[in-house]
Amino acid sequence: MHADVLVVGTGIAGLSYAVRLAESSPKVKICMISKRDLLESNTKYAQGGIAVVSNFFLDSYEDHVQDTMKASGNTSNKTVVDFVVREGPARVKELMAWGAQFDTKGSKLHLGKEGGHSAKRIVHHKDQSGLQIQNALIAKARSLQNITFFENHSLVDLITDHHIPNTKQGRCYGAYVISKRDEEIVKITAQLTVLSTGGAGQVYAHTTNPTAATGDGLGAAYRAKVHIENLHFVQFHPTALFPKIDGNTFLISEAIRGAGAVLRNFKGEAFMTQYDTRKDLAPRDIVSRAIHSEMKKSNQAHVYLDATHIDIKILEQEFPTILTNCHKAGIDIIKDFIPVLPAAHYICGGIDVDEHGQSNLQGLYAIGECSHTGLHGANRLASNSLLEALVFASRAAKHSAVKLADEILSTSFFERIPNWSGTEDISNQKTVQIHELRASLQRIMSAHVGIVKSGESLQKAEEELHKVYVATKELYQQNKLTPQLTTLRNLVSVAYLMIKQSQKYPQNKGVYFNEDYV
Ligand SMILES: Cc1cc2nc3c(=O)[nH]c(=O)nc-3n(C[C@H](O)[C@H](O)[C@H](O)COP(=O)(O)OP(=O)(O)OC[C@H]3O[C@@H](n4cnc5c(N)ncnc54)[C@H](O)[C@@H]3O)c2cc1C
Numbered sequence: 001m002h003a004d005v006l007v008v009g010t011g012i013a014g015l016s017y018a019v020r021l022a023e024s025s026p027k028v029k030i031c032m033i034s035k036r037d038l039l040e041s042n043t044k045y046a047q048g049g050i051a052v053v054s055n056f057f058l059d060s061y062e063d064h065v066q067d068t069m070k071a072s073g074n075t076s077n078k079t080v081v082d083f084v085v086r087e088g089p090a091r092v093k094e095l096m097a098w099g100a101q102f103d104t105k106g107s108k109l110h111l112g113k114e115g116g117h118s119a120k121r122i123v124h125h126k127d128q129s130g131l132q133i134q135n136a137l138i139a140k141a142r143s144l145q146n147i148t149f150f151e152n153h154s155l156v157d158l159i160t161d162h163h164i165p166n167t168k169q170g171r172c173y174g175a176y177v178i179s180k181r182d183e184e185i186v187k188i189t190a191q192l193t194v195l196s197t198g199g200a201g202q203v204y205a206h207t208t209n210p211t212a213a214t215g216d217g218l219g220a221a222y223r224a225k226v227h228i229e230n231l232h233f234v235q236f237h238p239t240a241l242f243p244k245i246d247g248n249t250f251l252i253s254e255a256i257r258g259a260g261a262v263l264r265n266f267k268g269e270a271f272m273t274q275y276d277t278r279k280d281l282a283p284r285d286i287v288s289r290a291i292h293s294e295m296k297k298s299n300q301a302h303v304y305l306d307a308t309h310i311d312i313k314i315l316e317q318e319f320p321t322i323l324t325n326c327h328k329a330g331i332d333i334i335k336d337f338i339p340v341l342p343a344a345h346y347i348c349g350g351i352d353v354d355e356h357g358q359s360n361l362q363g364l365y366a367i368g369e370c371s372h373t374g375l376h377g378a379n380r381l382a383s384n385s386l387l388e389a390l391v392f393a394s395r396a397a398k399h400s401a402v403k404l405a406d407e408i409l410s411t412s413f414f415e416r417i418p419n420w421s422g423t424e425d426i427s428n429q430k431t432v433q434i435h436e437l438r439a440s441l442q443r444i445m446s447a448h449v450g451i452v453k454s455g456e457s458l459q460k461a462e463e464e465l466h467k468v469y470v471a472t473k474e475l476y477q478q479n480k481l482t483p484q485l486t487t488l489r490n491l492v493s494v495a496y497l498m499i500k501q502s503q504k505y506p507q508n509k510g511v512y513f514n515e516d517y518v
Helices: 012-024 061-071 078-097 129-142 216-223 284-298 312-318 320-328 384-406 411-415 428-448 455-478 483-504
Strands: 002-008 030-033 147-150 153-160 172-179 185-195 234-241 262-264 303-306 338-347 350-352 364-366
Touching: 002 012, 002 172, 002 384, 012 030, 012 078, 012 129, 012 147, 012 384, 030 153, 030 185, 061 078, 078 129, 078 384, 129 147, 129 384, 153 185, 153 216, 153 483, 185 216, 185 384, 216 350, 216 364, 216 483, 234 284, 262 284, 284 303, 284 338, 312 320, 364 384, 428 455, 428 483, 455 483
Parallel strands: 002 030, 002 185, 030 147, 185 364
Antiparallel strands: 153 172, 172 185, 234 338, 262 303, 303 338
16 A cells, blocks of 8 residues: 555544645645544543633733743743744634634633643633544544545554665655454555654553553654654643543543642642642642652542532533543542542653654654654643644644655655565464553553652663563564554553663653652
8 A cells, every 4th residue: 555645643633734734735645544443542532622822911922931831840942832832823723624613702712721821721622622623633634535544553663774675765664554353464655654643651550541542653663763752751640530430540630620629638638738839730740749649648549639619510511521420430529529649641752853743764754742842841731732733733744745745755666665574373362461461561660650750660660671571572573463462562662761761861850750869
């Protein structure tokens, strides 16, 4: 199979890239693959919304830039922050023109407030912003003739010089991809390849990310020797619902703290007053560490979030999903405190890219959560990630259009790329083993590479992960590749990079906290 552009991932980043490029260049053939169906993604679960300056009487670009820099402890790249914040409003307008609907108050957008923001600037659709965006983008992308979709197809490896005899161009030429249904590996060659594979929260036992968020783009990029930065900056969301629902950890958006909900410890004390002057709306790293400390003090597995004093109408209108999911877990938030704990939420680092989303491997872009653009530095400001995805997708799409007009590899070159060659079948026993190895890896990362780390805990994590690595490598060398095995391989790579980059980081900044440095 051949396309002009192969886009791996159909969240906000991949879809908005494809829509933009397909509309501006109708002759360009775009192929999109997604690991599950088109909808399943981190984007689908985003509740809060998109941080963007829209009320210029009460807010300004300078304030949004300053809030972003402050949240990151001044480690964000100021040039990147500047252009992302300034290009944001146009990107949100474009998203609305493509069909996304956001809540309004009168003729203006209704704006929410979240931790670390000095003004109300979160454009949202109730507490289902991501679902609204994702559905609108899918409908828009489906309406464009030059985009083709392959759902339930998973990236195995990027095609690079390494796969083609006598080739040394330092380029990416597409990807090998495995289908879920028949587990066949096919090659999809492309002039340009875009990784928009999202997050890697599944490296941890408790995460707000769905099961498909396993850092596959990062794993494939690592094997292709692409630069990956800042994986030690893992943002933990302070308030995930303690009881899992159908095995998944459900996020309680901080918008509900914006509406007045208060964190309480087991004694019922509103403890955030002891940790930060911004109390419950302090940045996530501060709130997560405060909860971690309260959990340790009380020797309990969670703290509480108290929303009982918020007007029922507000809860019903603005937080219907939270109400429903808490109800499923047997909690009536109108009269009960909500048991919450921090969970791995967002990877601030990723594939290192320039201002157009280009990686160091020619022909390979990375956009959205799998990329490292410099916007977040050591800590992401709430609701800046959907914004980043939109801005960089648009920039990458513009850049791709120029590249495609300039640099075209010949059809005969692509014909030289070999098919994937594999080994025998995998037994059921091995499938169980893959599942167990994945669970061990998650336990190792949660126990030793969580909110609070130390030299000793990182060392322990490295040693224990090595055993998982050896077992995974054996499986990989002796068995036919399956989607589960490629995923495990990627989780191991991402966990390894997180540990190694943590060990090299010499100070406490943003979300990174090592108790040896206190
Ligand atoms: C519960 C939750 C709430 C959030 N709330 C907010 C918020 O309010 N505001 C905000 O700004 N951010 C929020 N975030 C973060 C934000 O949602 C994500 O950073 C953003 O949606 C990432 O978009 P993306 O397009 O990069 O990746 P995703 O939306 O995760 O999409 C990734 C895509 O890649 C595909 N994929 C993955 N691996 C493979 C593979 N091997 N082969 C093929 N395809 C693959 C997936 O199938 C999917 O289509 C939230 C995140 C979560 C989990």
